[in-house]
Amino acid sequence: QSALTQPPSASGSPGQSVTISCTGTNRDVGGYDYVSWFQQHPGKAPKLMLYEVRKRPSGVPDRFSGSKSGNTASLTVSGLQAEDEADYYCSSYAGSYNLVLFGGGTKLTVL
């Protein structure tokens, strides 16, 4: 199974909104509502930002939101702040054998 497809980069100015996509197939993203998003700052471990497409763990600002349409899931960061600059990764349940796939990551730059 191949990794999920994310754009390598995205950018926005402070206060703006930016959306990052994560494209899979009907055997993973499109088939199940088990898409998660992770934020990773340089040298740090990934941090869970969204799970089950749109649910936020405690402590994650509501500026982070998620959605899904067909085989593509999306992460939207509203009201961009400097600390949002990081790499973002999606993951999805991938069916048989209880597999999990990750996206290749998107580097978000706050201009």
Next chain:
Amino acid sequence: QVQLQQSGPRLVKPSQTLSLTCAISGDSVSNNIAAWNWIRQSPSRGLEWLGRTYYRSKWYNDYALSVKSRITVNPDTSKNQFSLQLNSVTPDDTAVYYCSREEGGIATGTFDPWGQGTLVTVSS
């Protein structure tokens, strides 16, 4: 608050076995609504889920197809930790290895928290 602390060698020779341990505090490896995972990250492969162990009346394991023939993830209930063994390593296995808890169901990808990460280099 759950915390995961990784330990193990950072340099492994080709053809040998990579071994890492993840000590759990604030939860139990026998928790029957959690699963305990190993994930690695490298520039060439990105983030790659490797495998998990979990208890649901008995112990289960799931492994990524790419490493299925070489990997073992084991719980250690006496020390409340779990381990990763990856056999017959090559330089392509060089990566930062993370342990992580997954809850809310198996393979949901709800990985939280993560260990601090261990850069393991495969080199002679």
